[in-house]
Amino acid sequence: MRILAKSDIGKAREMNQDSYYVSDLEKDEIKLYILADGMGGYKGGEIASSLAVASARNFIFNNFQKTRKDRESISSLVREAIEYANMIVFEKSQEDEELHDMGTTIDLCLIYNNKVFIGHVGDSRVYRIRKNIMRKLTTDHSYVEKLVKEGTITKEEAYNHPKKNMLMKALGCSALVEPDILCKGFLKDDILLMCSDGLTNMLRESEIYSLLLNNPNNPEEALIENANNLGGYDNITTIIVDNIDVSDEER
Numbered sequence: 040m041r042i043l044a045k046s047d048i049g050k051a052r053e054m055n056q057d058s059y060y061v062s063d064l065e066k067d068e069i070k071l072y073i074l075a076d077g078m079g080g081y082k083g084g085e086i087a088s089s090l091a092v093a094s095a096r097n098f099i100f101n102n103f104q105k106t107r108k109d110r111e112s113i114s115s116l117v118r119e120a121i122e123y124a125n126m127i128v129f130e131k132s133q134e135d136e137e138l139h140d141m142g143t144t145i146d147l148c149l150i151y152n153n154k155v156f157i158g159h160v161g162d163s164r165v166y167r168i169r170k171n172i173m174r175k176l177t178t179d180h181s182y183v184e185k186l187v188k189e190g191t192i193t194k195e196e197a198y199n200h201p202k203k204n205m206l207m208k209a210l211g212c213s214a215l216v217e218p219d220i221l222c223k224g225f226l227k228d229d230i231l232l233m234c235s236d237g238l239t240n241m242l243r244e245s246e247i248y249s250l251l252l253n254n255p256n257n258p259e260e261a262l263i264e265n266a267n268n269l270g271g272y273d274n275i276t277t278i279i280v281d282n283i284d285v286s287d288e289e290r
Contacts, residue, residue, distance in 0.1 A: 040064060041281040042072075045259040049237055050271030056084030057235050057276040058092045058143075069103050070150035071096065072278050076163050076235040078209070079132075079141030087128050087143040087211050094124040095147055095158075108151065114220050117149055117158040121210070121218040125160075128211025142209035145218075146177065146233050150280070155225040158218045160210045164239055166247075167223060168230040173248040176223055180208035198243070204236070231280040234262075237273035241266035251279075 042064060048055040056077040062070050075091045077084025098120040106116045124145065132138045144161025157165055162179040178184060182205040183197040197203060210216055225231065232251065242250070242265060254261035259277045266275045 040070075041279075041283055043257070043259045043279040043281070044072075044277065045263055046276040047237075047263045047267065047271075047274065049274050050267055052274055054082070054085060055274045056088055057237070057274040058085075058088035059233075059276055059278055060092050060096050061278060069100060070280075071099055072148045072150075072231075072233060072280060073145065074163055074233045074235060074276055074278055075143045075145045075210070076161065076237070076274070076276070077141065077143040078206075080137060083132075083138050083141030084143065086131065086138060087141040090128050090131060091124045091143045091145050091210055094127040095120045095145065098123045099147075099149065110154070110222055113149065113151060113156050114222055117147060117156045118218060118220050121145060121147060121158045121160060122216065125210045125216040126214070129214055132211060142206075142212040144206070144235070145210045148231060148233060148280070150225055153225055155223050155231060157221040157223065159221070160208055160216055160218045161206055162204075163233070163235045166232040166234075166244075167225070168232065168248070168251065169226070169228075171252075173232075173244060173251075175244070176221060178219065180219075181206055203240070225282060227282055227284065229282045231278075231282075233278040233280075235274060235276040237271070237275035238262060238266050238277060240273060241269045241271070241275075 060073040075088035077088030144163040147158040149156040159177040162181045165176045183200045183203045186192045250261045
């Protein structure tokens, strides 16, 4: 397995309000990857995203060993980790008037036994590339996604919609949150891409796939460079989990 992660402030923002965590493959038994895109006033988004990532990470690490390793139990662990992170961020927002409007997206991927368990809130995304096909695994909790589902607008119209950044659900904005929980296969040579909307608002999915395919050594660098070249209007974060056999590759 190979992990490539990078976060960039972009070309327009004064600070980076994205946060992420990746497990150390050599030290950590748990294969855990978390990405959060914060929002809400000066430093509010940065605080929300970093708190969410740290809280969810700590919850998983503190509870994984005592969790049964069946699909239902691990899915529940992921759900509880996000609910816990939501509580931490929400309580922090209530302590300080300047932080009342803060919140964050979150995507959490826990890989175990050829499966990836995903917890999702907001409009950051998780994609899986398998046999030259890239598929979006998560569904954006956004106003334009709702319009697309209702058939009011097309996917193409959604890409340029003036309200495409309006979220219908975020972490830390209320006392309770209902994350989407998914369990998908993660097989040899599959690739996971986790990214904030600073990437997907700049690049179409076909462009993202092409950059991943044509830059095998540093795909994360290529994705961020191209998003910045097109304007870099937001912070850009990517986590790439490439399920290759590194020992085979080295031979």
